[in-house]
Amino acid sequence: REHGPVVLAAASLQESLTEAANAWAAKGHAKPVISFAASSALARQVIAGAPADLFVSADEPWMDAVAKAGMIRAGTRAILLGNRLVLVAPAASRAKLTIMRGFPLTRALGTRRLALADPDAVPAGKYAKAALTRLGVWPGVAAKVAPAENVRAALALVERGAAPFGIVYATDAHASKAVRVVGTFPATSDPPIRYPVALLKASRHREAAAFRAFLFSKQGRAIFARHGFSAS
């Protein structure tokens, strides 16, 4: 039994990409084998010479690292998706905040903490830090963050009431019943939140390029849109 191309994908794509793969398989193709993990772990595997076909990273720096290691097939790198950041609070919270320059997040936190993915390391955290910096809020908040292992862990901290606020992807907030979206960060963030994709040098699967193309197709984009991702 033949299997489909091997896809290494950022964990935050788990539901959407699985659905896309199923749709692709429904068209009579062999079902792609997808491994979801942190972009950093996947990128390191690619750099170590892993026999994979496609890499979808949650941010550009790791795709850059893979490219620099010469592991990407020329001309196949492209932006697959975009995402938005949102400020969330526990579902029971009554907090009201409008996200804008200098908005009083620090005061709203009081002595408590802001949950986000590790701002020095994890893509979602880095984006959050950049967004807050641009809004001039970061200096006040910096000492009050609770850096989590990944977005999901940050979300869990809010869900469990351990943190009164958190910053996560819109896609995550979208799917959780235990949190409430307080506000959405402007789409024009810098750096933009983008998921790059590329075919890998090690790719041997004949349908790898076709699956990549399917992700960019109308059907593919519709699936991602349904999960709250924005087209890039």
Place this chain on the structure above:
Amino acid sequence: MAIDIDVEKRRGDRVIAVRFSAGPGLTALFGPSGAGKTSILAMVAGLLRPDRGHIRIGERTLFGDGIDLPPEVRRVGYVFQDGRLFPHRRVRANLTYGYDLAEPADRWMTLDEATLFLGIDHLLDRWPYTLSGGEAQRVAIGRALLAGPEILLMDEPLSSLDAARRGDIMTVIERIRDELKLPILYVSHDRAEVDRLATRVVEIGE
């Protein structure tokens, strides 16, 4: 002090049953290997629970009539057949273990006296595993005596000792028997020992 023992105990597929009373002095338990001598001492010491019966020493009931005193209040000085020195304590600490726990008034021998007649003063700083068979046996005797017991249980205490040493220790046992008037239960297969020490002999049958 009188000893009054009437116990029954199942071990494996056989039952050990004995019954005897004895006045003060040294009672030798005599019987073939496997007859149950060690089991009886263990029951008197409180390390083995009789299935039924009673054990009385003088006025005190150690076992029976709903009583089952824990070993530490029975005040028995037990010299085990297999030594059982504490491997993690040096000879000195083995000897003083029971001594330190006893009420000062209950002690009737000092460390110096014990090491002297047992000939173990040069061994005080040694670990038990470095002792020869006879040396370990003497330390075990000393440890039991130093705890200031009211009754002595001795399970072949002199088996690996040379005649001279044996004589010395027997003299001490005689003194304990006659001057301190401690009852002694004594297991030995050595005719000479039993003839010299025993006030009476109890046969433990197969």
Place this chain on the structure above:
Amino acid sequence: MAIDIDVEKRRGDRVIAVRFSAGPGLTALFGPSGAGKTSILAMVAGLLRPDRGHIRIGERTLFGDGIDLPPEVRRVGYVFQDGRLFPHRRVRANLTYGYDLAEPADRWMTLDEATLFLGIDHLLDRWPYTLSGGEAQRVAIGRALLAGPEILLMDEPLSSLDAARRGDIMTVIERIRDELKLPILYVSHDRAEVDRLATRVVEIGE
């Protein structure tokens, strides 16, 4: 077969030094507790390395002149002072341990013979920890004999046995000594035993 021993060994702060030759028969090692009797047996068995000297049995050099045979080829049957039964094997498996390892031609006793004169046939399925002192001692004797050794080392082998059992086993030791002509090194403090069994007595001094 003749025994020729001349060894020296430091143990702690004292030195054990002996030197004796003996013809065939039973050589009793006699000496006070701590004199070094067990150490000598251990050196003959190959469990303790002499600091210098030699050990010869008949034509074979076990130690010395650059030779130091490992214990398993020395063919000694060692009855330890402290039993040392294998706790993880039942009595039967303890007895057959050396028997199964010996060349069939080297064996000179069967399991049935051994259990019969030692009176341990009812113990074959027991675990060692359930044995009484004397029972364990008899199993240890049986284990050593069944390995078909060329020399016996016996460290107070009869110390916890009653007179009857002792007599039986001494009869067998005499047969081994006289019929099989095995040299025997024998440690005992019992005058009667030594008088009856010993071809000669070697004094191990303090």
Place this chain on the structure above:
Amino acid sequence: MLSPEEWGIVALSLKVGGVAVLATLPIAFGLAWVLARYRFPGRVILDGLVHLPLVLPPVVTGWLLLIAFGPLGPAGRWLESWFGATLMFRWTGAALAAAIMALPLMVRAMRLSIEGIDRRLEGAARTLGASPWHSFWSVSLPLALPGILAALVLGFARSIGEFGATITFVSNIPGETRTLPLAIYSALQVPGGEAMVTRLALLSVLLSLGALILSEWLARRTHGGRQRHGD
């Protein structure tokens, strides 16, 4: 050689690991004792519970801790209302996570040693006048020392390496919960962070090597009497 920040991380790791192991020691010993000495209904369940943190992925353990000790959790509310204490985002929470992860290793090591104790020695102590309690302290406990030392080493090493439960439960707060493994994780997430990872990993190794040497030294200091000899 080390930056002040790195010193801080090392000190925090030592504090978290040390407190975790020392606080767990008596509890783990108690569990080991009960599992080694008593047969009772539910014994396998207790044994299974002790092994749980080993079997579950650490993140799940951290998640369970969050559910129990978070501000909405029962244990968390109880701590808050009775002691005004919270473990959330505190080094004490990191120590709790490390302690729970180290528990199964510590219990097993001590249990092995307790099962190896010759109980006849406890009987001997009793005939010499020792209460069960005194016999425990003067005989059983010292005889179980090899297992206790092994438990200390294993537990400390495990604490020094604990990552998943900690970051999930108390997140990665510099100076409060960012122990060595969390700092390593952060460095590992950044392209090109390998040099930093190596540096911090070496620090971890040195810490635990120190603990190892200390334990060997302690074992040697006390081993005299326990030595088994070949005659």
Place this chain on the structure above:
Amino acid sequence: MLSPEEWGIVALSLKVGGVAVLATLPIAFGLAWVLARYRFPGRVILDGLVHLPLVLPPVVTGWLLLIAFGPLGPAGRWLESWFGATLMFRWTGAALAAAIMALPLMVRAMRLSIEGIDRRLEGAARTLGASPWHSFWSVSLPLALPGILAALVLGFARSIGEFGATITFVSNIPGETRTLPLAIYSALQVPGGEAMVTRLALLSVLLSLGALILSEWLARRTHGGRQRHGD
């Protein structure tokens, strides 16, 4: 009760854990033996190396494995050219990661038991005609059995829970490297996946409870002779 996919995950976890523990057993025993019995220069270093996977965050261990056993790593290339074998993205790689993470626990447990062996019994075996080798098999090894059983349980439980090193080294490939903890991780990534997480975590617990019961049964079957009695 379980979906075919869940069965697949359980079977894979059992395979990975079982192979990891059984393959590691002799190596771990050898290390335990050497550490318990011999004093040599570099002994502490060896001991430290054995503890390494415990001390380092699992992710770092996984990363080191990736560097060494990846297709471009020295060990990986050697395996490839000599055996045509690769561990990348394979269950064998997951087993390697689990084995390495279980190693320190297994070595310690067995070492404790080996240190507890009464060596005079080995001497007795030799005088009865046993070569060192035979004495090892017939005396030392059976006497170390409690430690070996403990090592099996600890190692298996650790393997069943291993996450960080595995996902870092061999990724999260369904049917090949997605063991229970990785499946749990995947479920945790999905908001509202808690029910699935609970389900999978329960499966983990059941597996290790099974191993626990099996080991207790084995211990009871063989413990007769080792029992220490209170007289």
